[in-house]
Amino acid sequence: MSTLIMVVEDNVSIAKIWSLKLQKEGFEVALAKTGKECLDSVKERKPDLILMDIMIPGMNGVEVFQTLRQNIDYTSIPVVFLSSSVKDRDEIQKLLDMGAKAFLPKFDITPADLIVKINEILSPEEA
């Protein structure tokens, strides 16, 4: 079974950009526009990694992450936060202390950078 990346992103265009690049690199992609969709979808099939936007409708990305962390079946899923907002050092450190694998500012990274980061997380020995 191929590696499944879940993209939690309410902006359709941004979700499409990440998906196109991920699929081109051989990943399978599951999309969720809200936290609820993410939590429902995780029950169907556990992703190998979640790309989580922070500002999404309903529960925000951090709340979805905390909900996932409360279920022992999902604590091992690596979560990468993405945001169009600028976060300061302390805010980023808080997310990492909570167990997030990375925080990436959307405006700074390209789809190619994202793939590098995902590969680093999924196969650290090869990175």
Add this chain to the structure above:
Amino acid sequence: MEYEQENATISLNQPVFFRKSFHNLRNPLVVIKGYTSLMLDGCGGNLSEDHREWVVDMKQNCEHLLTIINTLSELSFIESGICDEKTEEVDVAALLSDIGKNSEALALSREIGIKLLFPESVQPLRCDRGLVTRGVENLLNNAILFSPKGGNVEISLTSAGEFLSISVKDTGPGFDEDKLPQVLEGYFQGEERPDGRKGTGLGILISRRIAERYGGALAVESTQGEGSRFTMTLKI
């Protein structure tokens, strides 16, 4: 400045309002930058030489606009004063050493040498470490990016009375004397950098605002063709 929207008064100096507005301004640019990156990666098929050049130009302009938005966003946070929460005692000499180390890769890539000149001991400064770092980084990165290959950048720290002075001196193109007020106001866009990109000029304004926030000022001395020295003074 205030205006009414859906029966709610929104004050334009509210950090939350700014945070959301800047987020909304960035998102469409993230999309444009994303698609241009995909095109350059060949995701939509091969591009002709002309098309590639145009897309590179689009991507660079988009990144420039994102830089302007990020800088304005940063200025709004500095002006709003929400940074006071993280005030701590900072060893400025150690802080400058860290900033210098973090810029080594950028300097090396442009064959620029960085020299640090510090006194043996300096009184600690009560400040927001991230904010002062940002102020100095702006000056240092400008100095590196505008200096020609083989140039030198000097960071020095001095203490006089109740003020600390952090100077960043470069061997870049310098400014005409009559342009110096515009430089400090953030209105001046200098000539193209050696890497072919243009700055926004707003980074200098951020450094100035940070210095003013700590009871100091930003000063510039410059000789065209020889280089510039920017000095941030901060009240201890």
